[in-house]
Amino acid sequence: MTAAWRAIIAGALAAAMTGPLIAGDSIREFDNAAEENRYRDLLGELRCLVCQNQSLESSDAELAQDLRNEVYRLVVVEDRSREEAIDFLTQRYGDFVLYRPPMQPSTWLLWFGPAILLALGGGVATMIVRQRTESRPLTAEEHKRARHLLDSDDHGPEAR
Amino acid sequence: MLRARYLIPLVLFLVIGVFLAIGLTKDPSRVPSPLIGKPVPDFELPRLDADASRIGPDAMQGEVWLLNIWATWCVGCREEHHVLMEAASRDGVRILGLDYKDERGAALRWLAQRGDPYFASAFDPEGRVGIDLGVYGVPETYVIDAEGIIRHKTIGPVSMNDLKQEILPLVRRLQKGSDS
Numbered sequence: 001m002t003a004a005w006r007a008i009i010a011g012a013l014a015a016a017m018t019g020p021l022i023a024g025d026s027i028r029e030f031d032n033a034a035e036e037n038r039y040r041d042l043l044g045e046l047r048c049l050v051c052q053n054q055s056l057e058s059s060d061a062e063l064a065q066d067l068r069n070e071v072y073r074l075v076v077v078e079d080r081s082r083e084e085a086i087d088f089l090t091q092r093y094g095d096f097v098l099y100r101p102p103m104q105p106s107t108w109l110l111w112f113g114p115a116i117l118l119a120l121g122g123g124v125a126t127m128i129v130r131q132r133t134e135s136r137p138l139t140a141e142e143h144k145r146a147r148h149l150l151d152s153d154d155h156g157p158e159a160r
Numbered sequence: 161m162l163r164a165r166y167l168i169p170l171v172l173f174l175v176i177g178v179f180l181a182i183g184l185t186k187d188p189s190r191v192p193s194p195l196i197g198k199p200v201p202d203f204e205l206p207r208l209d210a211d212a213s214r215i216g217p218d219a220m221q222g223e224v225w226l227l228n229i230w231a232t233w234c235v236g237c238r239e240e241h242h243v244l245m246e247a248a249s250r251d252g253v254r255i256l257g258l259d260y261k262d263e264r265g266a267a268l269r270w271l272a273q274r275g276d277p278y279f280a281s282a283f284d285p286e287g288r289v290g291i292d293l294g295v296y297g298v299p300e301t302y303v304i305d306a307e308g309i310i311r312h313k314t315i316g317p318v319s320m321n322d323l324k325q326e327i328l329p330l331v332r333r334l335q336k337g338s339d340s
Contacts, residue, residue: 092291
C-alpha cells in the first residue's frame with residue numbers, strides 16, 4: 001500500500017467519523033429510498049422556529065434536532081404520510097413552520113400579490129411606451145422650429 | 161389632472177411607509193400560537209420533586225391557572241422568576257411549572273435557592289411535552305381557564321408589566337366567569 005492510498009483511506013475514515021458528529025443527530029436508518037426522500041423533503045420545507053431563516057434540515061438549534069426526531073418518528077417509524085406530518089407540526093407551531101404558506105384567504109395577497117403587481121407594472125409600462133412612440137404629423141409651428149434647429153450652426157449648449 | 165398623477169408616488173410611498181412602520185413594531189421571533197382557544201394538550205409527567213408521582217393538567221381541573229415552561233439553563237427564566245414569585249405569593253395565582261430539558265439536581269437546587277413559585281413542577285427532560293405545547297423559546301407562560309382552554313400565551317420572560325396589565329386581569333376575569 002502506497003503512502004497516497006494510506007492518506008486517502010485515513011481521510012475517508014476521518015470524514016466518516018466526523019460526519020454524524022457535526023450533524024448532532026443519531027444516524028438515521030431508512031427502509032427504502034421513498035421513505036428517505038419523504039423525510040429529507042419534509043425537513044427542507046419546514047422552518048426552524050429558533051433560527052427562523054433556516055430550515056429544519058440546515059439548522060443546528062436544539063429544537064431543530066428535536067423536530068427532526070419527531071419528523072423521523074412520524075414518517076419513518078410510524079410510516080405516516082407527508083400531510084399527516086405537516087398537520088402534526090402546524091397544529092403545534094402554526095403555519096409559520098411552513099416555508100410554503102397554505103393557500104387561504106389570508107394569504108391570497110401573498111400568493112397573488114407579485115403577479116398582480118407585475119401585471120400592473122407591465123400595464124403602466126406599455127401605456128407609457130405607447131404614448132411615447134405615438135407618431136403624429138408635426139404642426140406648422142413645430143415644423144418651423146425643427147427646420148430652424150437643423151439649419152442653425154449651433155452644435156448644442158457647449159458651443160455657445 | 162396632471163397634478164393628481166404626480167401625487168401617486170407620494171401616496172404609494174405613504175401606504176408602504178405605514179405598512180413598514182407597523183411591521184417594525186412587531187417582533188418576528190414571537191410566533192402566535194395556534195393553541196390559543198384550544199384545550200391544553202394532556203400530559204402526565206413525573207413530578208420534579210418526586211419521580212414516582214405524576215402530574216399534569218388534570219391536577220388543575222376546574223381552576224384558572226398558569227403553565228410556565230422553565231429551565232435552569234434559561235436566562236429569561238431568571239429574569240421572570242421574581243414576577244412569578246409575586247404572582248404566586250401575593251396574588252395567589254396557581255402556577256404549574258414544566259421543567260424543560262433540564263437536570264433534576266440543578267432544577268431542585270434552583271427552586272431551593274431562589275424560591276418556588278410553583279404549585280408543582282412537571283419534569284420533561286426530553287422535551288416531548290414541550291413539542292406538544294409548541295414550545296420553542298423558553299420561558300413561555302400560558303393562561304388556562306377552568307375548562308382547560310388556553311386563553312393566552314406569553315413567549316419570553318413575563319415582566320411585572322405583563323403580569324399586571326395582561327395576565328392578572330385575564331386571570332381575574334376568567335375566575336369570575338367560572339364562578340357564575
